[in-house]
Amino acid sequence: DEATIYKGIEGYKQLMVNHSAGQYVNGIVHTNGIESVWALLKRGYHGVFHHFSDKHIGRYVDEFVFRLNDGNVKRSTLDRIDSIVFGFSGNRLSYKMLVLM
Secondary structure, three states: OOOHHHOOOOOOOOOOOOHHHOOOEEOOEEOHHHHHHHHHHHHHHHHHHOOOOOOOHHHHHHHHHHHHHHOOOOOOHHHHHHHHHHHHOOOOOOHHHHHOO
């Protein structure tokens, strides 16, 4: 939509609909996709984690990005597990980094 919060995000092309003019769909552009992202993130926050620390909020968001992008139930479970294992590779998070830094 025309909300200014999305402006200036690098690496993404912003396409908009103008809600204030009564427009809710413009070709392939609509707000259903981003509303689904926010809904999933809010369900995870309230239903699973109950708190996102400022220090690790990027890690929480990354998890939900993975769920949205690789969680397609049409993919086999083993393919999805392969994606998880591949994502772990080379991404060690020690206790010290988690808690102290």
